[in-house]
Amino acid sequence: MATRLATVTTWFDSADDATARLRAAGYLTDDATALTAYLAGALEKPLLVEGPAGVGKTELAKAVARAAGAELVRLQCYEGLDEARALYEWNYKKQLLRIQASGGGDSWSETHDDIFTEEFLLTRPLLSAIRRDEPTVLLIDEVDKTDVEVEGLLLEVLSDFQVTIPELGTISAICRPFVVLTSNASRELSEAVKRRCLFLHLDYPDAEREKAIVTSQVPGLDDKVAAQLVDVVVRLRELELQKAPSIAESVDWARTLIALQIGDLDEATVARTLGVVLKHASDQQRAIKELQLPR
CATH class of the missing domain: 3.40.50.300 (P-loop containing nucleotide triphosphate hydrolases)
Structure with missing residues (x-):
């Protein structure tokens, strides 16, 4: 070719x-x-x-x-x-069917040229x-x-x-x-x-850029709540967690707050919704302890 x-x-x-x-x-x-x-x-x-x-x-x-x-x-x-x-790989089943359909009368070179073509190629x-x-x-x-x-x-x-x-x-x-x-x-x-x-x-963005990302992805999010959310996420990432919150999880958290009609991200709300951003029980326990959240 x-x-x-x-x-x-x-x-x-x-x-x-x-x-x-x-x-x-x-x-x-x-x-x-x-x-x-x-x-x-x-x-x-x-x-x-x-x-x-x-x-x-x-x-x-x-x-x-x-x-x-x-x-x-x-x-x-x-x-x-x-x-x-x-x-890529060859469609071996289809090749076998073609060989069987030919009746085995062709030479190997003819069979080879017939079955190793675009028709049998799986990209x-x-x-x-x-x-x-x-x-x-x-x-x-x-x-x-x-x-x-x-x-x-x-x-x-x-x-x-x-x-x-x-x-x-x-x-x-x-x-x-x-x-x-x-x-x-x-x-x-x-x-x-x-x-x-x-x-x-690429590393986690600074607070200002993460806030811009979150607000662009979640229209209608109150500016004060967005600032509170990013502040908590930054603090969580400073802890020794198994899995730090990702940007996508920050966005999910913002959407959660919109769905719950939260106008103030206080400590009780953080504790209630922590599972949106922390997916390991040990991480949640550490966050509750380090951030002194209500149990």
Whole structure:
């Protein structure tokens, strides 16, 4: 299969353009994130986004897709992920039926050429993103959850935006995808993968930006309640918890307060609704103790 030349897609015109368009897509970004997103598109480099769970790493990829009007293709990583689930596999049942239908009269070379064709190819996220001729955001989510061997599958995609299928040849991207890899840093990624990527570390936002995020996501939230909520969330994150509250959980908490028609987030209300933001009993007990909440 002949190698195809990739066409260039302009994702953002500048860092300021990235800021404006991501915000319009519902993602309130800081300067470093906007600049890195712009550079990832301009340089056609994959973007590795690392940080604790719940700080907006996955949402950044979704926001880029919304801002650019692109299709989002997602590879959710997990322990045991292999080539068949990440790249492609052959439809063996359909191939077997074709061989049986032929009656076995063909030579092996004729049979091989017949069954190893596009008709029998099952594409998975990496290959699907490479083959698309429209703007595409490829999200490789929680890459640190995979085995180290899986990183080898990514290198050809991340380096040359191509996939080699022995039976068909090399398939190169026509329209290079905007690639975002996310990692919760549960393990160190290989230097080979890091070398091919731009790097962005996302942490929890400061109180002012988190308040802006919450109020933008939850229209009608009283400004005083929003400030109280963010203050409590910041204090919770300073505790030694099994799982600190994420931004998404801050938003859920705000929606909870709207549903309960809460006009003042006092200590009793915090204690009553703590399960919205803390999902471990030990974390709730620690928060009640440290924040001196009523039991």
